[in-house]
Amino acid sequence: MTTHLLWVLVHSLALVVFINRYVAGVILRIVRGKNWDETRDDYEPTVTAVIPMFNEGAAIQETLRSLLEADYPAHKLKIICVDDCSTDDSYERAREVARTSGGRLKVLRNIINLGKRRSIIRAVRDTDSEIIVSVDSDVVVDANAIRELCRRFVHPKIAAVGGWVDVRNKQESWLTRMQVVKYWYGYYFLKNLEWGFRRVMCLSGCLTAYKREVLVELEDVLENRSALGVTIKYGEDRYLTRQIIKAGYLTTMTLAARCRTSVPATLGAYFSQQLRWRRSNIVDYAGAFSHVWRLNPILAIHFFSQFALLIIYPMAVVRALASHKFYPALQIHLAVVAALGCYYWWRVRKQPAEERVGPLSFVPMSLLMPVTYALLTPLALFTLDSGSWETRGHEGEADAAPVPVGAGASAGLALGSGTDHAILTDAPTYAEVAVAITETGRVRASHAQMPAA
Numbered sequence: 001m002t003t004h005l006l007w008v009l010v011h012s013l014a015l016v017v018f019i020n021r022y023v024a025g026v027i028l029r030i031v032r033g034k035n036w037d038e039t040r041d042d043y044e045p046t047v048t049a050v051i052p053m054f055n056e057g058a059a060i061q062e063t064l065r066s067l068l069e070a071d072y073p074a075h076k077l078k079i080i081c082v083d084d085c086s087t088d089d090s091y092e093r094a095r096e097v098a099r100t101s102g103g104r105l106k107v108l109r110n111i112i113n114l115g116k117r118r119s120i121i122r123a124v125r126d127t128d129s130e131i132i133v134s135v136d137s138d139v140v141v142d143a144n145a146i147r148e149l150c151r152r153f154v155h156p157k158i159a160a161v162g163g164w165v166d167v168r169n170k171q172e173s174w175l176t177r178m179q180v181v182k183y184w185y186g187y188y189f190l191k192n193l194e195w196g197f198r199r200v201m202c203l204s205g206c207l208t209a210y211k212r213e214v215l216v217e218l219e220d221v222l223e224n225r226s227a228l229g230v231t232i233k234y235g236e237d238r239y240l241t242r243q244i245i246k247a248g249y250l251t252t253m254t255l256a257a258r259c260r261t262s263v264p265a266t267l268g269a270y271f272s273q274q275l276r277w278r279r280s281n282i283v284d285y286a287g288a289f290s291h292v293w294r295l296n297p298i299l300a301i302h303f304f305s306q307f308a309l310l311i312i313y314p315m316a317v318v319r320a321l322a323s324h325k326f327y328p329a330l331q332i333h334l335a336v337v338a339a340l341g342c343y344y345w346w347r348v349r350k351q352p353a354e355e356r357v358g359p360l361s362f363v364p365m366s367l368l369m370p371v372t373y374a375l376l377t378p379l380a381l382f383t384l385d386s387g388s389w390e391t392r393g394h395e396g397e398a399d400a401a402p403v404p405v406g407a408g409a410s411a412g413l414a415l416g417s418g419t420d421h422a423i424l425t426d427a428p429t430y431a432e433v434a435v436a437i438t439e440t441g442r443v444r445a446s447h448a449q450m451p452a453a
Contacts, residue, residue, distance in 0.1 A: 025192025
C-alpha cells in the first residue's frame with residue numbers, strides 16, 4: 001500500500017512538472033508570439049564582465065580572449081578576472097592576457113579563498129558600469145552575446161538577463177552527447193513557463209547580465225548567505241536569481257546570447273557535478289518557501305512540485321526496488337526518454353554534424369536519472385556544508401591557507417605590485433579578510449574588532 005501511494009504521488013508530481021514544462025510553457029510561448037523575446041536597440045550601457053576563477057589553467061585564456069573579442073564598443077566594455085587563490089598557474093595565465101588587452105582587462109587576486117559570491121561582490125565594488133555580466137571561467141562566449149543580453153533590458157524592472165549555455169565538447173563521449181540533449185531541453189523547454197512570466201528562477205553564472213544597482217542593493221543579503229548557521233558557498237547562481245525575484249524585480253533570458261561550456265566526460269565528474277547541484281537545489285527550494293507562494297500561482301505550484309518530486313522520488317525508487325516494480329517503470333521511462341531524444345534530433349537535423357548528436361544519445365538518461373535522484377539526493381542532504389569546487393575536480397582545494405590578519409597590509413602591498421597598467425592585483429581590506437577568515441572557522445573576529453584599512 002505504501003509503495004502504491006508513493007508511486008501515485010511521484011507520478012502526479014511528475015505529471016504536473018511535465019505539463020508545466022512541455023505543455024503550459026509551449027502554450028504560453030505561442031500566446032506571447034512576437035512579444036516572447038522582446039528587444040531594444042536604443043540601449044548600449046557600460047558593461048563589466050566579471051570572471052571568478054579557481055584552478056582553470058590554460059582554459060581561462062580562451063574565456064578572457066573571447067570577451068576581449070566581443071562585438072561591443074571597446075570603450076564601454078571592461079573585464080575583471082578575480083583569482084580565488086588558485087593553486088595552479090591560472091593567475092599567471094590571466095596576467096599574460098591582461099598584458100595584451102590595452103588596459104581593458106584587470107586581474108585581481110584574493111589573498112584567501114572567498115568563494116564565487118564574494119569574488120563577484122568584490123569585482124562589483126571595483127567598477128561603476130551599468131551592467132555586470134557574470135561569466136564562468138571555463139566557458140567561451142560568442143562574439144554577439146553581450147550585445148544580445150543588453151538588448152533584453154526592455155523594462156525598468158528587469159534586473160537580470162540570462163544567456164544560453166551550450167555544450168562545447170559535444171562529441172567527446174557518450175556522456176557528453178547525452179548532456180547535449182539535456183542542455184538543449186533545459187533551455188528550449190524547461191524554463192519556458194518561468195520565462196513567459198519573466199520570473200526565471202535560476203540564471204546560470206556561465207553567462208548572465210545584471211543591473212549593477214540591483215547587485216549593490218542586495219549586497220548585504222548576498223554577502224551573508226548561510227543555512228542553519230552554516231555558510232553556503234555553492235549554488236550562487238540560483239540563490240542570486242531568487243533574491244532578485246524576491247526583491248520584486250523581473251528576470252528573463254534569451255537564446256540569442258550563447259556561451260559554450262565543457263561538460264563532464266566521465267561518470268565520476270558527472271556525479272560530482274550532480275551532487276553539487278542537488279545541494280544547491282535543496283537549499284534554494286527550502287529557502288524559497290517564505291516567498292515563492294507570493295508569485296503567480298502557476299509558478300508557485302510548479303516550484304513546489306519540483307521540490308516535492310526531488311524529495312519524494314528517492315523514497316519511491318527504493319520502495320519500487322523492494323517490491324520489484326522498478327523495472328516496469330524503467331521501461332516506461334526509457335520509452336519517454338527515447339521519444340524526447342528523437343524529437344531533439346528532428347529539431348536540430350539541419351545543423352552541422354559536429355553541432356548535433358544522434359537521436360539515441362539521450363537514452364542513458366533513463367538510467368542515470370533514477371541513480372542521481374535515488375543516491376545523490378540523500379547524500380546531498382547530509383553534505384550541505386560542503387564548500388569544495390567539485391564540478392571541476394578541485395575537491396579539498398577550496399580553502400587556501402589564510403594570510404594572518406596582522407599581515408594584511410604587507411600582503412596587500414606585495415600583491416599590488418603589478419607589472420604594467422593593464423594589471424591590477426590587490427588585497428581585500430582588513431574587514432574583508434576578517435569576514436573571510438571567520439567563514440573558514442579559523443578565526444572568530446568581527447568587523448568592529450578590525451582596524452579600518
